[in-house]
Amino acid sequence: xxxxxxxxxxxxxxxxxxxxxxxxxxxxxxxxxxxxxxxxxxxxxxxxxxxxxxxxxxxxxxxxxxxxxxxxxxxxxxxxxxxxxxxxxxxxxxxxxxxxxxxxxxxxxxxxxx
Amino acid sequence: xxxxxxxxxxxxxxxxxxxxxxxxxxxxxxxxxxxxxxxxxxxxxxxxxxxxxxxxxxxxxxxxxxxxxxxxxxxxxxxxxxxxxxxxxxxxxxxxxxxxxxxxxxxxxxxxxx
DNA sequence: CAGGATCCGGCTCGATACTG
DNA sequence: CAGTATCGAGCCGGATCCTG
Numbered sequence: 001x002x003x004x005x006x007x008x009x010x011x012x013x014x015x016x017x018x019x020x021x022x023x024x025x026x027x028x029x030x031x032x033x034x035x036x037x038x039x040x041x042x043x044x045x046x047x048x049x050x051x052x053x054x055x056x057x058x059x060x061x062x063x064x065x066x067x068x069x070x071x072x073x074x075x076x077x078x079x080x081x082x083x084x085x086x087x088x089x090x091x092x093x094x095x096x097x098x099x100x101x102x103x104x105x106x107x108x109x110x111x112x113x114x
Numbered sequence: 115x116x117x118x119x120x121x122x123x124x125x126x127x128x129x130x131x132x133x134x135x136x137x138x139x140x141x142x143x144x145x146x147x148x149x150x151x152x153x154x155x156x157x158x159x160x161x162x163x164x165x166x167x168x169x170x171x172x173x174x175x176x177x178x179x180x181x182x183x184x185x186x187x188x189x190x191x192x193x194x195x196x197x198x199x200x201x202x203x204x205x206x207x208x209x210x211x212x213x214x215x216x217x218x219x220x221x222x223x224x225x226x227x228x
Numbered sequence: 229c230a231g232g233a234t235c236c237g238g239c240t241c242g243a244t245a246c247t248g
Numbered sequence: 249c250a251g252t253a254t255c256g257a258g259c260c261g262g263a264t265c266c267t268g
Contacts, residue, residue, distance in 0.1 A: 006158040009151040013144050013163060015218030016211065020143070022221065026134065030127050037123040042250050044120035049127060053242060058251060079248085079249050089224070096217055097130060099210045104129030106206065107136065156230050167262065172231055193229050193268080 022067050023093065027052060027060050032090055033097060035070060040083045069093075136181050137207065141166060141174050146204055147211060149184060154197045183207075 023029050027049070034048045046057050061084065064070045069090040075081040137143050141163070148162045160171050175198065178184045183204040189195040 006162045007148075007152040009148050009153070009162055012147050012151070012211070012215055015215045015222070016143060016147065017218070018222055019214045019218035020140065024138070024140065026138065029130060029134070033126050033130065034121075034123050037126070038121040039123070048120045048123055051242095054251070055243095055253095056241065082250060092220065093217065096210070096213045097126070099213050100133045101126055101129045103207065103210055104131070104133035108129065108132055110203070168231070169233095169263095170261065173261095175231095196230060 019096075022069075023096075025060075027056060028064060028069075029093075029097060029100070031057070031060055031064065032069060032086060032093065035084050036086050036090070040085065042082060042084075045084070064090075133210075136183075137210075139174075141170060142178060142183075143207075143211060143214070145171070145174055145178065146183060146200060146207065149198050150200050150204070154199065156196060156198075159198065178204075 023032070030049050030052075031045060034045050037048075039045045039048050042057070042061075046052055046054065061070065061072070065072055068087055071085050071087055073083045073085070075083055137146070144163050144166075145159060148159050151162075153159045153162050156171070156175075160166055160168065175184065175186070179186055182201055185199050185201055187197045187199070189197055
């Protein structure tokens with residue numbers, strides 16, 4: 001048993017880190033929001049989020065799919081279309097997103113005055 | 115007025131991005147948690163968060179201070195000590211953190227089964 | 229103790245072009 | 249449309265040592 005010279009806060013730090021590993025980074029939450037709002041196709045999502053590049057979007061979509069936060073469905077048409085939708089699991093992030101949005105609005109108000 | 119071929123979701127995307135610009139990244143929230151839990155000194159914070167390096171911590175602390183989320187107080191002792199504390203503004207992130215923590219716990223349970 | 233300085237490899241990311 | 253390929257710059261971040 002080694003002595004610890006600091007307050008242990010792993011019970012909060014670990015779960016938060018787990019979450020950040022999955023939805024952290026600049027883009028993942030924004031992409032989830034965009035899809036949840038009704039953007040289903042690659043170009044739509046791309047256009048709905050300023051500064052998001054093709055390459056990055058492709059990578060992020062794969063990671064989101066791997067974590068079961070979105071589903072990728074092939075529409076057998078021509079040319080082939082793909083539809084992305086958020087999973088039920090992703091919907092459980094609603095509250096997280098709502099909190100971030102609300103905080104962002106308040107913070108902006110605090111900075112620029114009301 | 116240009117036509118938009120996608121659903122506009124800027125009313126959510128912009129505030130969330132604002133928030134992420136401030137508390138996004140791997141470390142900022144974890145650092146805020148650690149300080150809020152009672153770690154006041156540089157080395158304490160450093161030790162309380164696995165994998166966090168001196169250089170990165172120094173940089174993150176500056177950014178947090180610039181955004182008024184923490185305060186840096188010099189204790190006139192020898193050797194000089196510094197105390198970091200979270201501001202009232204940072205406390206308004208409690209709900210965000212709670213949601214992230216709660217989601218992390220649920221997600222882990224979902225992955226490993228209960 | 230609180231941090232700064234330096235060296236430096238790797239990987240992230242943007243821009244552009246291309247394929248099915 | 250839905251992505252992949254490639255090039256290249258930049259910065260992130262680790263390791264280590266140093267100062268007040």
